[in-house]
Amino acid sequence: MKLIYFIILPFLITGLTHCGDKENGKTDKECPDNLACTEIFVTVSVPLIFKNHSFEELARSETSLVSGNEIIFVNEFSINPGSVNQFAAIVNDMHLKKLKKEGSEVIFIIFDKNNKKIFEEKFIIGHDCCHVEKRSGPEEIIL
16 A cells, blocks of 8 residues: 555655746746757847948847836847848847747837937747747838
8 A cells, every 4th residue: 555655646746846937927838848959049030121221320129028018138239241131130049938939029129329219110929949930020120
């Protein structure tokens, strides 16, 4: 009879103490713990198309969660000599735990060097439990 208790006891303890990661909106059902992910680092970015502004005018961008208005990513723009294409980074894999798998609404804002807002747009960003993914939002940013 004692043998049955020793067999059942570990399952009871595990079941009662394992509550999941309730922080950041995660639950056990959203992403399994034993998921094997690739080692690549993903950034959701959108190409910048310049019409009324130049890249040199840009200072920084901010990405905020709509729920809670928390700024989760600030990106300082820097000019890459010889680079023809310029992109704006919205979020990257470092922010995965702050986002819902099915998608979280974020606001992406670009500021110029005078701290004036020159672009603002909503995106839906989710993840596949390994990497962030853009669910909706513009395919390019026209400035």
